[in-house]
Amino acid sequence: MKKPAPHLVVVGGGAAGFFAAITAAESFPDARITILEKNRTLLNKVRISGGGRCNVTNAVPSLSQLVQGYPRGGKFLRPLVKQFSNADTVRWFEDRGVPLKTEPDGRIFPVSDDSADVVQCLIDTARRQRVEIRTSINIQSIDCQPDKFSVRLAPDELILADQLLIASGGHPNASGYGWLAELGHTIVPPVPSLFTFNVPASPLLALAGVSTPKASVRVPGTRQTQEGPVLLTHWGFSGPAVLRLSAWAARELAACNYQFDVAFNWNAETNDQTVRQLLADYRRIHARKQVVSVPAPGLPQRLWRTLVLEAGVPETTRWADAPAKALNRLCELLVNGTFRVAGKTTFKEEFVTCGGIALSDVNPQTLESLHQPGLFFAGEVLDIDGITGGYNFQAAWTTGYIAGKNCFGKNSI
Numbered sequence: 001m002k003k004p005a006p007h008l009v010v011v012g013g014g015a016a017g018f019f020a021a022i023t024a025a026e027s028f029p030d031a032r033i034t035i036l037e038k039n040r041t042l043l044n045k046v047r048i049s050g051g052g053r054c055n056v057t058n059a060v061p062s063l064s065q066l067v068q069g070y071p072r073g074g075k076f077l078r079p080l081v082k083q084f085s086n087a088d089t090v091r092w093f094e095d096r097g098v099p100l101k102t103e104p105d106g107r108i109f110p111v112s113d114d115s116a117d118v119v120q121c122l123i124d125t126a127r128r129q130r131v132e133i134r135t136s137i138n139i140q141s142i143d144c145q146p147d148k149f150s151v152r153l154a155p156d157e158l159i160l161a162d163q164l165l166i167a168s169g170g171h172p173n174a175s176g177y178g179w180l181a182e183l184g185h186t187i188v189p190p191v192p193s194l195f196t197f198n199v200p201a202s203p204l205l206a207l208a209g210v211s212t213p214k215a216s217v218r219v220p221g222t223r224q225t226q227e228g229p230v231l232l233t234h235w236g237f238s239g240p241a242v243l244r245l246s247a248w249a250a251r252e253l254a255a256c257n258y259q260f261d262v263a264f265n266w267n268a269e270t271n272d273q274t275v276r277q278l279l280a281d282y283r284r285i286h287a288r289k290q291v292v293s294v295p296a297p298g299l300p301q302r303l304w305r306t307l308v309l310e311a312g313v314p315e316t317t318r319w320a321d322a323p324a325k326a327l328n329r330l331c332e333l334l335v336n337g338t339f340r341v342a343g344k345t346t347f348k349e350e351f352v353t354c355g356g357i358a359l360s361d362v363n364p365q366t367l368e369s370l371h372q373p374g375l376f377f378a379g380e381v382l383d384i385d386g387i388t389g390g391y392n393f394q395a396a397w398t399t400g401y402i403a404g405k406n407c408f409g410k411n412s413i
């Protein structure tokens with residue numbers, strides 16, 4: 001009698017689940033592969049990602065730069081991106097009919113600017129590979145036996161899997177991982193990453209929409225600091241440098257319940273000494289001009305004016321008449337302007353989970369559980385998360401690829 005085809009069940013029909021299922025199907029054509037998705041629709045996050053455009057990866061030129069985009073999991077990903085990199089992502093989608101383009105900041109999107117093309121490509125490719133896809137599935141229990149898994153889908157429906165691959169994504173609460181903890185895994189407590197800072201008492205709220213090209217932003221009392229564009233918003237601060245800081249400091253900021261000080265040097269190229277010299281030079285060179293009308297380099301006019309007034313220099317004061325004390329204060333506001341953050345706001349609904357399945361519980365070459373043979377993980381369910389710019393999908397593609405490639409062992413089929 002013919003042996004039944006080995007069966008891989010993938011839990012989660014998101015980016016990582018689809019990539020794992022497709023890779024497994026392409027690598028092991030004789031296997032039976034099923035995706036179980038709890039929602040009615042598939043790939044929901046891919047659909048809404050990047051403001052509906054789907055930022056599939058980032059064009060950073062080297063793999064060492066790529067792994068630096070992960071506050072958690074970068075070291076773990078280092079050998080894995082050698083097997084499936086950002087360049088492989090581009091090739092993968094272009095080979096399957098989704099041309100991509102790179103924006104000046106390195107983010108890569110479909111040329112169509114439509115995430116639906118990415119969704120359709122993944123669904124069509126999975127169907128072509130005869131991956132069975134089941135939606136609206138509410139898994140009731142998973143029973144791990146020595147050489148198989150029983151997945152109960154309903155009181156009267158049980159499916160058996162030879163291999164099980166969990167790609168169920170992140171979850172903001174520890175309760176979302178209870179069923180995985182029951183399978184014997186350590187869960188690194190989840191906290192949100194990628195958020196903007198609420199500063200209700202900021203004197204800059206009226207400047208919403210103004211941005212500085214290269215500020216330095218830090219959390220005093222910690223080692224956390226980032227450089228890059230900062231956007232002033234009507235609730236506080238956003239922009240790439242702030243989002244990056246929120247990711248790298250995700251745990252520290254959660255621990256203080258998002259009540260902390262944040263300090264800005266509005267032009268990262270300057271420091272206290274160079275700004276002091278600049279103000280002295282301006283006082284001499286622009287003696288007859290109003291202070292508010294001559295901004296320091298790198299500062300938008302509206303931000304400069306507000307900081308000048310905050311420093312106690314009246315609107316009509318000329319450089320020659322500016323009190324030394326106020327200029328000292330202005331220098332402090334320019335290089336070390338400190339604001340009290342009281343809470344966070346999600347950035348365009350885009351957030352990722354810091355935390356998840358502990359990487360120490362997973363074989364770093366295959367993504368198989370070290371506690372349960374035949375059980376694999378991929379995507380955000382792992383304790384891996386990236387900064388914005390396509391890094392989170394890249395982690396989903398890379399880990400999905402590795403888990404899919406290894407799920408039946410090297411030569412077992």
Ligand SMILES: Cc1cc2nc3c(=O)[nH]c(=O)nc-3n(C[C@H](O)[C@H](O)[C@H](O)COP(=O)(O)OP(=O)(O)OC[C@H]3O[C@@H](n4cnc5c(N)ncnc54)[C@H](O)[C@@H]3O)c2cc1C
Nearest residue numbers: 012014015016038049050055168169350379380390392393
């Ligand atoms: C609004 C938004 C925009 C984003 N934009 C970008 C972007 O442009 N670029 C980027 O790199 N990253 C972006 N991200 C992050 C990125 O979407 C995620 O990191 C990525 O989707 C993770 O993929 P995943 O497959 O691991 O998890 P998910 O995409 O979350 O997929 C997991 C799937 O598993 C299903 N599931 C969960 N539990 C079960 C269960 N028990 N049984 C069955 N199914 C289950 C879920 O319903 C879901 O469909 C964005 C995130 C958000 C929220």
